[in-house]
Structure formats: C-alpha cells, structure tokens
Amino acid sequence: MTGPLPPGSVIGILGGGQLGRMSAVAAAQLGYTAHIFDPKPNSPAAQVAAQATVAPYDDRQALAAFARSVDAVTYEFENVPADTAAALGEHGLPLRPRPEVLAVCQDRVREKRTLTGLGIPTAEHAVVEGPEQLAGALDAVGRPAVLKATRMGYDGKGQVTLREDTDPHTAWARMAGSAPGAAGIVEAMVPFALECSVIVARGAAGEAAAYVPVENRHPHHVLERTVAPAAIAPEVAARADALARRVAEGLDLVGVMGVEMFVRHDGGVLVNELAPRPHNSGHWTLDACPASQFEQHARAVMGLPLAATRRHSDAVMDNLLGEDVHRWHDLVRDPEARVHLYGKGEVRPGRKMGHVTWLLADAARAGV
Secondary structure: OOOOOOOOOEEEEEOOOHHHHHHHHHHHHOOOEEEEEEOOOOOOOHHHOOEEEEOOOOOHHHHHHHHHHOOEEEEOOOOOOHHHHHHHHOOOOOEOOOHHHHHHHOOHHHHHHHHHHOOOOOOOEEEEOOHHHHHHHHHHHOOOEEEEEOOOOOOOOOEEEEOOOOOHHHHHHHHHOOOOOOOEEEEEOOOEEEEEEEEEEEOOOOOEEEOOOEEEEOOOOOOOEEEEOOOOOHHHHHHHHHHHHHHHHHOOOOEEEEEEEEEEOOOOEEEEEEEOOOOHHHOOHHHHOOOOHHHHHHHHHOOOOOOOOOOOOOEEEEEEEHHHHHHHHHHOOOOOOEEEEOOOOOOOOOOEEEEEEEEHHHHHHHOO
8 A cells, every 4th residue: 555545445354343343433534434354243343334244254255355455454352363464464455554563463472572672661670370380480579460461351350469379370360260271470569649541642653642641540451440631740751752653663562552551759750551452441532622533543444634632621431341331311411511421332331332421620520
C-alpha cells in the first residue's frame, strides 16, 4: 500500500468484540466500510459492520475469501493466532500493526525482553518454568510478587499474587492449570502511587501522537475507572509520554497501542504491559477529544495522517461490568452521562458490557 487508501476501501478487523465495534464505527465516519472476521456469530462488531465472516481463525478457505474482500487488516485483540496473521500476509495485504508486534505482545517474556532492549524501565522479574524455579525466583525477586502466565492472561486471568505464606506449588497450579508446557513470569510487586496508561498512535509515515496520561483503577483486577488526565506532576506526565512514544517507535508500530504503567511515589515510571490495539483506558477519548483513539487507529491502518490528540474536556470513564449494565435505564436518564453499550447478549460477572463517561465538572457526579 502506497499512500492513503481512498474512501470506500474496506478495513478488515480480526475479532468481533467491543474494540472492533468502535473501530468499525470510526472507520465508517471516515468513509470506509468494515469486514469483521470472528468465530462467534452476532458479535458486537458485526452488528455495526458492512460485512462479517463467521469462521474459526484457522479456516484457511475463509481467511482467503476474507483477504480478497478487504484492503488492509487490523486486530481488535492481540491474541490472534500467529498462523492467522501469516495466512493473511501471504495475500500481500498490509497488516497493521505488523505480526511481529503481535508476537511481542502475546508473550510476556518476549515483551519484557523487548522493553529492556529499548531501555524501558520495568518491574524486576524472572522467567520460571515450574514451581521449583518459582521458589528460587522468589528468593531473587522477593515477596510480595505476582506470577503471570506468559501467554493469554488479561484482566487478572492467569495471575496469582504471591505473599509470604503462598506455597509455590499451589500458586503454580492456579496459574497454569492443566496446560501442558506452561511457563510463567514472576514480577516484583511495585509499590506505586497510581496505575496509569498512555494511548499512543503511530502512522504509516512514522509520525506519532499520544493522548494525555490517564489514571486507571483496578480494584478487582479489571479496569473499573479511568480518570483523564491523571493527577500527576507535569514532569511525570512528560516522562510517561516519552516512554510510550519510545515503545511505539522501537516496535515500528503502525496503529494504536495502550502502554500500561506504574507511577512510583518518587515520580519514577515503569512500563507494565503493552496492548497493540485500542485500549479500554482510551474509551474516554470518544467523548472528550475531537478525534478518538478509534479514529486514530483507523487513520493509521488505512494510511491517513494522524489527527490531533488534544482534549476539549477532562473526563471520568466507568466500565459497566456484568450486572452493572442493568443501570442503563438510570444512566440514559442522566443528561450528562455519555452511555456506550456494546450489544452483548450474555451478562457474566466482570464482563465488559459497556461504559459511561462524564465530562468536565460533571465528573464530580461520578464521585471522583
């Protein structure tokens, strides 16, 4: 692909969740149509897209037909099978972000090594391949610590807190389950002032833009609230911004990435994890910025110049998790609440069913 794809082109999105849904809407506003590929029927993204393919990610015939129908491909979650990305790459399509970026973000060990290689500070950590190694790693890393599966864990899944009285064998069994060949990474618990993230975008021409750092609150290991901007000193915000941009450039990212960080009490910033796609902590940009993270992602994938990342309002965003979605009838009566529901049918504990955003002084209504 040389130059921007013209309006009327088709953006292929692997994954049919809420991130794909909001990306498809943003693409439509720029004159593009979206084709969703997802194994599940009636996915949130398919409900708003022009086309949808329902097939397993390893269905080569369906992937070939999908490839023929789109002009560029992106992902709405980072755990797309590597073989799926490779199969689409065989058709000469631009895949953005590159499959190599996905490979880094799919594996916490590779992610940590990549960050270290870029000179990015992270929590002290050690790679472990069994409970015996875990015991030794804890002697070096110390307790409390967190044991994480190297692959597929998110929203607290595949993660175990290790305290002074935690048995390594029990912790390993909880993390790995019965998965053969499981591996993990143990990270020192960081005594942080707050958790924050930066949504950074990088275009096909190498230009970068970032939204203001935001504070994220995870009282039950799932993001419940984002406050924009984070209440941190200007020099700390500048440090977080610079780290996010360095990651995006180092990975040769094209698209949007969420860079999750810890801010220590002394103002130091550590990078925790990377998400190479629009991020839950960037949903506030839909209502508080002229161009949302989803528009930025569509622009980057389709080769357009990036938009400005300034905000016209401060914001508070709350996820509607599980049964919280039943608050919708009260929220829609609130003229200051910006309600976004994802079209998911089944309500499960902790499942992200939607979100609501308040702007400016209205944030006080959310109890911040």
